[in-house]
Amino acid sequence: MSIMQVIKARRSIRLYKDNKVPDKDLLELIEAGTWAPSGSNIQPWYFIIVTDDHVLEQVSAFSPGLLGNPPAVIVACCDKQLAFEKGGELGRGELCVMDLCMASQNIMLMAAEKGLGTCPIKSFNGPALKKILKLPDHISPELVLSVGYPKNSPEAPLRKATTDVAYFNVWEGAQ
């Protein structure tokens, strides 16, 4: 598959089969994530891969956005201490999350090529997840990715046309 094919094949999946995803594949997704760019190459990320049914149940209970009973969940976290040490307030507040989102997109594309579905979720209770996953104070869960074999093949939601969101040189070609 070309990269455009993979990019277009990725869907936000909200219904999963029961099959477990092999640990090896999940780790390969994380490896793809670690190859994202990061400001000053600080790689301010940690990924908690949840596959244990009991932990999954607890994470689900505090993540209303998590749908379709995924057999695995990746909780993408920022190391806020490292981000502050290397990038000050801007690093801790914004840059580390931007880095993490680029890493997460790598993860979702890698999954798409493997025939795995994913869905990025922001609707979760951060303090509860920190407690469940035993995260240290400086590790902040920023994004939850569901992962599994899709039960359905949802159509792609309508995209805005490229020409409606891209302008050359100045806004709306107002040269």
Place this chain on the structure above:
Amino acid sequence: MSIMQVIKARRSIRLYKDNKVPDKDLLELIEAGTWAPSGSNIQPWYFIIVTDDHVLEQVSAFSPGLLGNPPAVIVACCDKQLAFEKGGELGRGELCVMDLCMASQNIMLMAAEKGLGTCPIKSFNGPALKKILKLPDHISPELVLSVGYPKNSPEAPLRKATTDVAYFNVWEGAQ
């Protein structure tokens, strides 16, 4: 190329050849970007593709992070009004930037497959760029991507090992 090969081939490029990048290719990068996921599918992004030498010069003057004389720059922007209408304060403050970063990663991977180099930059003067690009008040430049043909092939900066940043179920395997 497999997706992992593209992900690993992407480098942050800070030295470019003079050759111009065809508009068609730049628009294809944007198309790749528009296929990223976004919260509630709001697609809160706009991309200003700067190829005009005069505008490039102005953008460079206010972007200390922009290095190596790229023949093109993509200024990735959030529509803060749309993000607020659809997602409230959280949408305007954080979610739209997260969506934009996933779109930007698509753009950088698409570029890598085409043999184009990119570099994501946060070190720029936002208000100055808004003025130069004639952006409306509600359109906020969040990330600048340089784009062009790489003059060199920098080695990949060292990555943290997957096993150092990924844990199963709880932090540091503290089951």
